[in-house]
Amino acid sequence: MSLKSLLNNGPKVINIGMERFYSDLREQEVETVMVDWKPPLGGKELLGKLRKIRGDSVG
């Protein structure tokens, strides 16, 4: 999207994670799509161990 197009037509937003950003944009009538995503819990080291236990079958 060119700068001119952005200024003329407004942004089209894909919001990942924080729903608040999505609802704020929707309230301002900005075209927005919400991707419901959360980061894994417990940090990388724990996730790495669990993935190895499962033979990378998790997820």
Add this chain to the structure above:
Amino acid sequence: MDKFEIANREALERLQRAEPHIVDLGIALEVIPGMERNMILHAGPPIGWEDMSGPMIGAVTGATIYEGWAGTPEEATEYIDKGNVDFDPCHHHAAVGPMAGIISPNMPVWIVEDRSSGKRSFATLNEGLGKVLRMGAFDKDVIERLHWMREVLFPVLKAGVNRYVRENGGLNLKSLISQSLHMGDELHNRNRAATSLLIRALVPSLIESSCSNDSLARVVRFMAGNDHFFLNPGMAAAKVSLDSVGYVEGSSMVTVMARNGTEFGIQVAGLEEQWFTCPAALPDVLLFPGFTREDVNRDIGDSAIMETYGVGGFAIAAAPAIVQFVGGTPQDAINYTREMYEICLGENKNFTIPSLNFRGTPTGIDLLKIIETGITPVLDTGAAHREAGKGQVGAGIVRMPSEAFVSAATAFADKYYQ
């Protein structure tokens, strides 16, 4: 398939193989394993008197008066302060209790048996909504109702259940739950269909076994006036089914989720019966008129056993009528159920959701999937007032806090990572 997948498949299979039936009623002291004369069982992970929240203190105070150990709330506090009462989680005694989950020695309880493993579980009789012991209320009306339940409801219901069991060999709860999901219940916050089916099943036996028309009428009226009457035997069905899973080496399936009003705790099939705890959630629920957010106690109750079993909040797509009560839309309900599939090992073979083309409910919560996706379980539950004696303040969807799952996953990694 690796050994961890095999373990989880085995755990899920055992859970769904369970055949919970109501087989009898009894008095807690006489039937609950390990119950003592001076013992009070409570919801959630272990907790001492000094750490209990308002509704738990209120319910314990009420039970102390009900047992005749004290005449007033002040006497009850003094009696407990002196160390006269031993506290233990319901879960350590094959029992479960909604909200404060208090079971004292002379309370009547349902006895539910899994016909596949022979194991048994126990739960009290549901008192109704509003100002009730399980919500922390302990005034005169609450205590009088408990005595009526012991003196009238219990013997009439026991005689009816005994007759039903003689004729039918037990009341099949799995079948009843399965039917109720097709009638608009999710079996945690909505039990209207299940309660109706329970009454329909028992009434002929109650009539045939009752000696007093007056008592029978009061018992049937009491059950019919309480849409949550089924919740307690439903919870016992879930408990005995999850107990039948037992220890499964290598399984990351969650077998217990419970809250005591202070802490939230879980257990996992592959980590024996170890508790993993963290502070309980502060429910952001729809409040009854007159209450504010400051009135709400931390999440409380063993009723999370329903979600652990694959119903309740996990099956809320089956219960469009409840979503208005808990503040949402039917689409929200479908979204919650769909989200829970992401953290479960499978889809239930017995419990299905009409609005999802009869898809099986998300069943067998997988600790590892929770860590991977960052999605924690949702419960469709009630909320109690933070002060003792005030009762229920609202109901709604509550998401379980992540810390207990991270602790359990860390222990799982420590045990199985090589």
